[in-house]
Amino acid sequence: MQARGPLMIEHRLIERMISIIKAALTKIESTQKVDPVFVDTAVDFIRTYADRTHHGKEEDILFRDLGKRDLSAEDQRVMQELIDEHVFGRQTTKALVEANARYRNGDQTALTDITSKLRTITEFYPIHIEKEDKVFFPSCRAYFTDEEDQALLKEFWEFDQKMIHEKYKAVVDGLETE
Numbered sequence: 332m333q334a335r336g337p338l339m340i341e342h343r344l345i346e347r348m349i350s351i352i353k354a355a356l357t358k359i360e361s362t363q364k365v366d367p368v369f370v371d372t373a374v375d376f377i378r379t380y381a382d383r384t385h386h387g388k389e390e391d392i393l394f395r396d397l398g399k400r401d402l403s404a405e406d407q408r409v410m411q412e413l414i415d416e417h418v419f420g421r422q423t424t425k426a427l428v429e430a431n432a433r434y435r436n437g438d439q440t441a442l443t444d445i446t447s448k449l450r451t452i453t454e455f456y457p458i459h460i461e462k463e464d465k466v467f468f469p470s471c472r473a474y475f476t477d478e479e480d481q482a483l484l485k486e487f488w489e490f491d492q493k494m495i496h497e498k499y500k501a502v503v504d505g506l507e508t509e
């Protein structure tokens with residue numbers, strides 16, 4: 332498997348979650364109600380899986396190594412765009428968490444914010460994913476030899492191994508400080 336393999340497999344799971352969020356949006360609009368626990372689940376998926384585990388491998392490993400290469404102006408531009416989109420994703424998720432907390436406290440106006448942030452997520456991710464799958468990953472493969480690509484893949488697996496431990500250590504840390 333090439334290094335981009337796990338990243339593309341992860342994209343497929345993110346797309347399934349996006350479809351679920353889209354279906355939830357239709358329901359939220361027809362009922363004018365949202366299940367805050369569903370929003371929690373979506374946020375956990377986005378933060379732990381899409382951002383920490385997936386964007387983590389892209390930024391901390393792939394982009395880090397690409398930063399040491401002599402990238403074409405176009406590849407450099409696209410990489411910066413992808414990094415900026417990751418930041419935008421984090422900001423949108425943070426705003427979603429805040430709106431969900433307001434909704435839980437009985438603020439009905441928070442529903443509009445929840446809907447708009449969820450919609451932003453469903454619109455932004457597919458475009459981001461397609462840019463990586465079809466444009467950036469194929470073009471950045473040229474900067475690595477087969478050996479270097481396999482070293483990236485190995486580092487991806489090692490990164491993944493840490494994730495479950497990091498996740499549940501954070502859960503315990505959080506509960507201890509409550």
Ligand SMILES: [Fe+2]
Pocket residue numbers: 386389413417459463
């Ligand atoms: Fe990305």
Ligand SMILES: [Fe+2]
Pocket residue numbers: 338342385386389460463
């Ligand atoms: Fe990605």
